[in-house]
Amino acid sequence: MNSSKLLQQTVELANRYYAHRDSSPVFPHVTPEQLRQAFGVLTPMPEHGQDAQQVIAELAGAAELGLVAQTGPRYFGFVIGGSLPVTTVADWLTSVWDQNSGLYATSPAASVVEEAAAAWLLELLGLPAKASVGFVTGCGMANFTGLAAARHHVLRQAGWDVELDGLNGAPPVNLIVGDEVHVTVLTALRMLGLGTRSVKRVPADGQGRMIAAELAQTLRGCAGPTIVCAQAGNVNTGSFDPLAPIADAVREKGAWLHVDGAFGLWAAVSPELKHLVAGAERADSWATDGHKWLNVPYDCGLIMCAHPEAHRAAMTVTAAYLVQSDKERDPFEWTPEFSRRARGFTVYAALKHLGRSGVRDMVENCCARARQMADFLRRHPAVEILNDVVLNQVLVRFHKSDAATRAVIERVQQDGTCWLGGTTWHNMAAMRVSVSNWSTTEKDIELSAAAILRAIDSAASAPSLALEVEQDQRR
Numbered sequence: 001m002n003s004s005k006l007l008q009q010t011v012e013l014a015n016r017y018y019a020h021r022d023s024s025p026v027f028p029h030v031t032p033e034q035l036r037q038a039f040g041v042l043t044p045m046p047e048h049g050q051d052a053q054q055v056i057a058e059l060a061g062a063a064e065l066g067l068v069a070q071t072g073p074r075y076f077g078f079v080i081g082g083s084l085p086v087t088t089v090a091d092w093l094t095s096v097w098d099q100n101s102g103l104y105a106t107s108p109a110a111s112v113v114e115e116a117a118a119a120w121l122l123e124l125l126g127l128p129a130k131a132s133v134g135f136v137t138g139c140g141m142a143n144f145t146g147l148a149a150a151r152h153h154v155l156r157q158a159g160w161d162v163e164l165d166g167l168n169g170a171p172p173v174n175l176i177v178g179d180e181v182h183v184t185v186l187t188a189l190r191m192l193g194l195g196t197r198s199v200k201r202v203p204a205d206g207q208g209r210m211i212a213a214e215l216a217q218t219l220r221g222c223a224g225p226t227i228v229c230a231q232a233g234n235v236n237t238g239s240f241d242p243l244a245p246i247a248d249a250v251r252e253k254g255a256w257l258h259v260d261g262a263f264g265l266w267a268a269v270s271p272e273l274k275h276l277v278a279g280a281e282r283a284d285s286w287a288t289d290g291h292k293w294l295n296v297p298y299d300c301g302l303i304m305c306a307h308p309e310a311h312r313a314a315m316t317v318t319a320a321y322l323v324q325s326d327k328e329r330d331p332f333e334w335t336p337e338f339s340r341r342a343r344g345f346t347v348y349a350a351l352k353h354l355g356r357s358g359v360r361d362m363v364e365n366c367c368a369r370a371r372q373m374a375d376f377l378r379r380h381p382a383v384e385i386l387n388d389v390v391l392n393q394v395l396v397r398f399h400k401s402d403a404a405t406r407a408v409i410e411r412v413q414q415d416g417t418c419w420l421g422g423t424t425w426h427n428m429a430a431m432r433v434s435v436s437n438w439s440t441t442e443k444d445i446e447l448s449a450a451a452i453l454r455a456i457d458s459a460a461s462a463p464s465l466a467l468e469v470e471q472d473q474r475r
C-alpha cells in the first residue's frame, strides 16, 4: 500500500470538501435510505479486501452525501464549534503519529505537549497555576472527572475512602445543582453511583441563573459532605450563575464547588466578558470543552482541578506492567480513559496559533455576531428575543406562538443557508442560535438573518398555520 499516494488523495478530498462546503446547503438534502444505499448497509461483509485508494474515494463519496457543515460559518446548532485549519491539521498528524498517550513511557511527546497546553490553558482562563488538567472526550466526561475528584475529596474529609470501599455504607453526599443544570452533570452523578433522586435543585431566575441567596438557604439545611455544581454558560441563554456569591457560600460551608463551563468559561479571556466568570477561580474544579469555543476538532474536553491529589486519587490505578513515571506526567492519571488519543496536540496548536489575543478575538467575534443576529431579527414585528444576549447564544420566538416558531425553524432548516435548532424555554418553543465558529463573519449573519426573515414570511402566508397561531396567541 502506497501511503504517500493515499495521503495526497486525502488532501485533495479535503480541499474538494472545503471548496464546496459553504456553497452547499448546511444540512444535506438526503434520505437515510440514500445513505444506506451509498454505504452498502445490508450488503454482505466483503470476503476480500479492496484497494485502499478506492475505499477512501468511495467512503468520501458516500459520507459527503450526509455531512453537515458543522465546521462552516453558518452552522448555529447546539453549541458546536468549528475547527481552525491549524487544529484540523494537528489532528491529522495526531492520527499519523497514532500515539497511545496514556503514559510518558508510551509517548513522551504526548505527555509533554499536555504539560505545555495545560499551563497555557490555566493562565488563559485565569485559574490557579497549580491546578491539575485532564484531556478528555468532552465536557460531559470533564464533568464526570471533576465530580469523581469531588466525591473523593468530600468523602475523604468524612473519613471514607470511596475508591477502596465504594459507596455501600458511605456517609451520604449532599448534591446541589442549579435548576438549569446541564444534563451531563446528572449523567455524571449517575455514573458515579450518587444517583439523581436526592439532588437538590436551586431555583433559577428568568435568564436561567442560579439564585445565590436560594443556594445559601439550601446549604444551611445541609450537613456533612456536600458538592455544589454551578454553571458558566447556559446552553439556551448563555447566562452565568453568579459565581462569586456562590463561591462565598460554598466556601463558608466547606463544600466542593464544581463549575460546568463547557463554553462559558472562555469568557475569562475577554476584558469585556470576564466579569461574567468573576469568582470562578475560587471553585474546586472546572469542566470545559476544546471542541466548542476553542475550535479544535471533535473530540476534546478539559477538566481542571484545584486539588490535584483528589483528581489523581479518583482517576489513577496501577498495575505491575505499567511503567509509571515518578517525575513525568502520565496523562492517564487525570482521565477516566486508560489508552487514549493524544488530544494535547490540537489544544497546543490552537493556543500557539491564536495566542491570547487570537482566542480573545475569536470569543468576542462570536458574541458580536450573536448580538448582530439579535439586532437584525428584532426589527421584525413577529420576532421576540427571549434572552439577554450576554454571550454567543440567542433565543428567538416568532408570532408569540409555538406553532409559528416551529414552522420557522423547519423552514430555515429546509432552506439550507444556515442551520439552527429548536428548544423549549420556560414552556415556550424557541429557536436557538449559537455562534461558536471562528470563521463566522458579518456577511454570514446577514445571509442567515435574511433566510430567517424569509422563513417568517413564508410561514405567515401558510393558511394551514394561521389557525394554530391564532389559538397559540389567545392562550
Ligand SMILES: Cc1ncc(COP(=O)(O)O)c(C=O)c1O
Residues within 6 Å of the ligand: 078, 079, 137, 138, 139, 140, 141, 182, 184, 231, 233, 234, 235, 260, 261, 262, 263, 289, 301
Ligand atoms: C453547559 C454544558 N455542559 C456540558 C455539555 C456537554 O458537553 P459535551 O457535549 O462536550 O460532552 C454541554 C454541551 O453543550 C453544555 O452546554
